[in-house]
Amino acid sequence: MQVHVLASGSTGNAIFLDFNHTKILVDAGISTRRIKNSLAELGTSIEELDGVFITHEHRDHVNGLATMTKKYNTAVYASMNTWSAMYCRDLIPDQCCKVLPGSLRIGQVQVEPFSISHDAADPVGFRFYNGDHKCSIVTDLGFVTDTVKKAIALSDVLVLESNHDIEMLEKGAYPWHLKRRILSNRGHLSNFDAGWTLARLERKPSMQVFLAHMSQQNNDPDLAMETVSSILTQQGCKLGSEIELYRTYPDRIVSSNL
Template sequence: MSVSIASLNSGSNGNCYYVGDQTDGIFIDAGLSCKETEARISRLGISIRSIRAIFVSHEHTDHIKGIAVISRKYQIPVYLNQTMIYNGCVDVQKELVRRYDANQPVRIGGMEITSFPKYHDACDPHSFIVRSGTVTVGVMTDIGRACEQVVKYFNMCDAVFLEANYDEEMLSKGKYPYYLKNRIRSGRGHLSNREALDLFLNHRAPSLSHVLLSHLSKDNNCPDLVHNLFSEHAGETQVIIASRYNESQIFRIGEVKKASLETGQRTRHELAQYSLF
């Protein structure tokens, strides 16, 4: 059994991540317009009507922009934590609101989604892992630091959307005002390339086959720079940049080892799909 994953978009202009099995799918965040989400999921060959739930990491606009229309149009339940529900910070029809609690799995079809708190400048931000069969996928963006919870769940992942938001030198020398630079690197902002690489090198599981570097800053990062930084140390793990301009390809997690054994010749490098950015 395999799990399919894709990034519909990743960046401050909108975030939406797809995880699905053979019958059902979910979105982690929905920060694109309904029209754009429909177009991108359709180009991937996935019916938006197969989406069974939307899980919301936090209330920033680039993560929730499309939720009101998408959830209402397709009657998709939206999972929020209690703080988000209490504050009313996400526009969702009352009958479509569902609750998730930290470290308590939620079952959607054959998938089990577990949230965990993280450091970010939002009211009660969470990241997620999604399990289906023996496969675990992480969605870990908008992370101020690699705290104990992030390390714990990262170590479980066979594939992960991992934030690599900024290059420290580019941010320091860039045009952002001083207060914004400090917010980004405060420990409650975003994860730098170096911090993401440290997490990757020190805590990845032997089974980690794909890392999709996500939420890259348009002004303070460079896709080639961070791709090369990770690729130098990646070994058998495939390194993909999740674009802020278009959807990725679909990556099927859990098939690579099986396919390699069956052919006896083709390696994981040959089997992996690459996204354009």
């Protein structure tokens, strides 16, 4: 199993999962050209994708869909409410629009969505099972519910939101209504909350974690790593063996390989 975060952040999100004979894209919030070029760097093409799975309808997760589906006729899975709320739904060919079920098998992979707390129509995270391997993705949420904890437990690879540093956000230039939205239970997860989520999570002996969806205004990749690492170390976790952390970026690919 290979996990490649093609882009992560408020300007666009896309994650490519390569399970050898099954290839999946989670979100398409960057241009089709960027997705095509990124996949080409990894030795894959859009035509090889078995499906695109959408977490929610916000533009930074769906901006590339219209062009991709028109040009490549790619199958896209999203919940009914997400399709209804999606700004570009009318631009996507009907045959490409698949309603996301509670669970489905695609190629060699079992896909199971789970509900998350975010200010969207029907936001979800995803867990992907391939043999003994599990990959979970949860990148836009204001609060880690018991449902989320259970869903992401015992993952081999986890893509987890680490959106903002609370102090940077509170002292930053955002208007108060936007700060309040981000800090709410339906907003975005802070570095602090990401660290404590990992510290309290039921884990396998080793896990790879991508810290994702970092704010360019209210966070810094090094600060996110420092905050999360500090919490994990204080709680007795051995970094690099029990948990290996990866920074993610809006403009470069970050990869792991199991």
